[in-house]
Amino acid sequence: MDANVLERKARRLKERLRACDICPRRCGVDRSSGERGTCGIGARAVVASWGPHFGEEAPLVGRNGSGTVFFSGCSLCCVFCQNYGISRLAEGEEVSAEELAGIFLDVERAGCHNLNLVTPTHATPQIAEGLGLAAARGFSLPVVYNCGGYERVETLRELEGAVDIYMPDLKFLDPAFSARYCDAPDYPDIARAAIREMARQVGPLAVDGKGIAVRGLLVRHLVMPGGASSTKEVIDFLADGIGRDTYLNLMDQYRPCGEADRFPEISRPISRKEWEEARDYALARGMTRLDRRGG
Numbered sequence: 001m002d003a004n005v006l007e008r009k010a011r012r013l014k015e016r017l018r019a020c021d022i023c024p025r026r027c028g029v030d031r032s033s034g035e036r037g038t039c040g041i042g043a044r045a046v047v048a049s050w051g052p053h054f055g056e057e058a059p060l061v062g063r064n065g066s067g068t069v070f071f072s073g074c075s076l077c078c079v080f081c082q083n084y085g086i087s088r089l090a091e092g093e094e095v096s097a098e099e100l101a102g103i104f105l106d107v108e109r110a111g112c113h114n115l116n117l118v119t120p121t122h123a124t125p126q127i128a129e130g131l132g133l134a135a136a137r138g139f140s141l142p143v144v145y146n147c148g149g150y151e152r153v154e155t156l157r158e159l160e161g162a163v164d165i166y167m168p169d170l171k172f173l174d175p176a177f178s179a180r181y182c183d184a185p186d187y188p189d190i191a192r193a194a195i196r197e198m199a200r201q202v203g204p205l206a207v208d209g210k211g212i213a214v215r216g217l218l219v220r221h222l223v224m225p226g227g228a229s230s231t232k233e234v235i236d237f238l239a240d241g242i243g244r245d246t247y248l249n250l251m252d253q254y255r256p257c258g259e260a261d262r263f264p265e266i267s268r269p270i271s272r273k274e275w276e277e278a279r280d281y282a283l284a285r286g287m288t289r290l291d292r293r294g295g
């Protein structure tokens, strides 16, 4: 995307940091002067790590890896978070927009197939600014927005044209679960609207002649124990509301992390049977692009 367009987007987004409403929490704090809301991040983005990553979905990884940049802090508060130190304790280095642009350019120089922004939601103003500076210096990789699904449509609209591939989680569609495990009773409505907007912007996942993703939507759903992730509702929503050709990664790797031990019903891994039931339901609902590395 044109560097000037990105710069205008960044300016509008950064203006909103003065009474932050970037994500659905709408904390209203003045992050531009260093105040912090639920995400725990102030005026500058904090980066935990970056580099080629080979554990992502095959269309992102290809031969050379997906160029992940892990942003510290998070606006969701998942009790089962696998990256507690990064998401809740905000471990990492504060970076300027120039430094962030340098990281994006380094990822491209490393030969990665894409720039994979991990947990970007609360850092969208800084990311837009960094992308603008990088674009002015020739950055051209597809941009992956790898998020928890808890996104404001108003913020996503600012990202239109800047993001090529949306990769949201769709964690649950039952407000009782999202309230209990993420302190976000509005997660189901917010995530449904967000994924509809993402699908409108980029459509189904498109790949090039080598099978590498170039544009589109890729949804992740982590199957949780005892039906805690409302998996059938998630699959029904995708099949009926977005499209049976939606690329869906049905993830089997749930482990009780973070504070999950405080919740007995999710303090165990999922069973093989639970995951197979989820896979079989997705197939029965006609989902045609199921990433099922679990089996």
Ligand code: SF4
Pocket: 020, 021, 022, 023, 024, 025, 026, 027, 028, 029, 031, 036, 037, 038, 039, 040, 041, 074, 075, 121, 122
């Ligand atoms: S981005 Fe952070 S400060 Fe802003 S509304 Fe979201 S959680 Fe609150």
